[in-house]
Amino acid sequence: MEFSQLKSWVESANGSLFPIQNLPLGICSYNNKKIVCSRLGDFIIDLSLLYENNFLSIPGLELRHLQNDYLNDFISLGADNISNLRKQLIRLFSVENSTQSGMLQSYMISIDDCILHLPISVGDYTDFYSSKEHATNVGIMFRDPANALLPNWLHLPVGYHGRASSIVTSGTDIKRPAGQIVLKDGEVPVYSKCKQLDFELEMGFVIGKENKLGEPIPIQETLNHVFGLILFNDWSARDIQKWEYVPLGPFLGKNFASTVSPWIISLDALAEFKTEGPVQSPTPLEYLSPEPLRNFDIQLEVYINDTLVSKSNTKYLYWSISQQLAHHTVNGCNMRIGDLCASGTISGPEASSFGSMLELAWKGTKPIPMNDGSTRVFLQDGDVVKMIAFTENKNYRIGFGECIGKIVS
């Protein structure tokens, strides 16, 4: 049977966002142990139990890789080995292996009986700024509408270092940060709770293979260094950010929290969904030469308290993952397994596809209507922000799981 038409004997998987073609990786706990797991439909698959009972075998694999607080050690086994393990999972759980379903069910746990955790220990986290529409919108609002993009933007994927310690998993409450803000232009700053709390809709990628310090990753090899993709909300305190960010960039306006989805989606699972990106003009320097299908066609949605406020897509990104990674390492900067890079806010060409409240409410001038009749220009205490991401073809869908956070005071 053709791979794209393959079904699982786990019936809730078929047609769901977690079909047998997805098989994301994450970390969950149940019965007081943390393990590496995957998901099929409404079930978690316990890879450590499968390994202990000899259903999985790849070179170098030991129980410590699968009974672990994070995926990093497992990822260190290498892309080829993990692709191989993925094929073993597909074989085990496909309809063609229904005869073993009784036995294999003992390695499945209902999703409701597990807690999902931050899947990786992030060494360094980098945030890019790769949506032309987002950079243009911000430039229009805060700088010069006639010269919204700064001179470097079309030549390189602008990025900066973020905070790794405050990356949390979906479901973690987000405490409204305090700090210095300026209430009116030209006045002195005051200490205050943030009054302009925002989300940023982003897609991240996780490093699966290191490069040594001093050795750039050529653009043709970049995807061999990427383990998979993860949905990302880069919470932003706009008023703190606005006052602090010159000349060294965002700091406390960003580093109080970022939320990731619990699952990492492998590039194997996304290979069917590559697509062209926007035309790049001027032509990038050779070390940034893009492949023809450099982007992924992944649909993105943001909800505030169940009101859909944004529909975007990773295909809008001007700079691709490959270009980001080639640029990040062109100076010899070393990436380690588990390092995380995020795209920056993903805004599309339509106002409905803007990836932040700053843009959706256009600096407070266009309040966003909620289903309950209220409006928002920034987030209020108690608001729940939910992001989802999925991609689909005529045979199946691939979901990322939810990226959720509730604002608390």
Place this chain on the structure above:
Amino acid sequence: MEFSQLKSWVESANGSLFPIQNLPLGICSYNNKKIVCSRLGDFIIDLSLLYENNFLSIPGLELRHLQNDYLNDFISLGADNISNLRKQLIRLFSVENSTQSGMLQSYMISIDDCILHLPISVGDYTDFYSSKEHATNVGIMFRDPANALLPNWLHLPVGYHGRASSIVTSGTDIKRPAGQIVLKDGEVPVYSKCKQLDFELEMGFVIGKENKLGEPIPIQETLNHVFGLILFNDWSARDIQKWEYVPLGPFLGKNFASTVSPWIISLDALAEFKTEGPVQSPTPLEYLSPEPLRNFDIQLEVYINDTLVSKSNTKYLYWSISQQLAHHTVNGCNMRIGDLCASGTISGPEASSFGSMLELAWKGTKPIPMNDGSTRVFLQDGDVVKMIAFTENKNYRIGFGECIGKIVS
């Protein structure tokens, strides 16, 4: 005997930069094992052997803390316990304990027979910008001499996130980075080796106690969260930085390498050397209220190939360690054990005390004379940059060890 007049039976310690009052902590290897160590004069003290032979005892201490690639696990034992262990070391190696010197010598290794390593596994690295003279110099050179400091600078310690993965220990060669630079203003960028490679003279501090996400560290408690100080060279590619840094701050111009000295000097050892800082006007907001003696009087020197090019001092810093840490966490950002914060370039009021070549050669207009008759405006391949730091009173000196890097192409 008064502590400040105490001598060690290790004769090379007395009068050296590593007297019994210093006892820094680091990681070294010899005989194919990595261990936690201290230094006295010309000798490394192997703390793991001392522990194994029952000379050291603090609650919770196990061999794994002392046979370790990094100090992080050891630091997690807590400041009180580590202060206690420090007192045990002082007792063992003081002249008053000379009777045990024969026995204890078997736990000492000549400094020449060890390799010193990066002492901590850095989770997150933050770089501040806390020298008013440095920020002013940069502002004069690149922005507006009449308004050299940006509006936020006197209100908060400006900082940004740097790269943890590329922090290396003293002695590691520094490969000249390549990247995008603009050869003449207004022209298109080219891919090139960096032509404006610089050092930045900085002092770092290492986090010794975590705070939870969402829980700021009040300024009065900040020093309880600091394990010690470390000398820091934040290598900078000025041409890469100049093109890339708007609007999100330095990235590839900095993240190709930073070098730290091998030793962490405890706040206990530096307690005698606290001093006032520059007058702060306007008065900082309450969460940044400084203690009266907020700075350390630590002398700093930079050599290029044995030519002394800068003499500075940490006392010049406008924003103190306490203020940096209180600000960093005011929004709830969490610090983890081993996280590293650096001061930013430490420039003093005199031209001879500027902490970078950018300032010393004033943007290339005042070439720096070398002892061999050549000059420098930026670093050349083969140049060796050496930084040292020490503090002294009438009885003893405390040294940080050297922070060295050679530029290779």
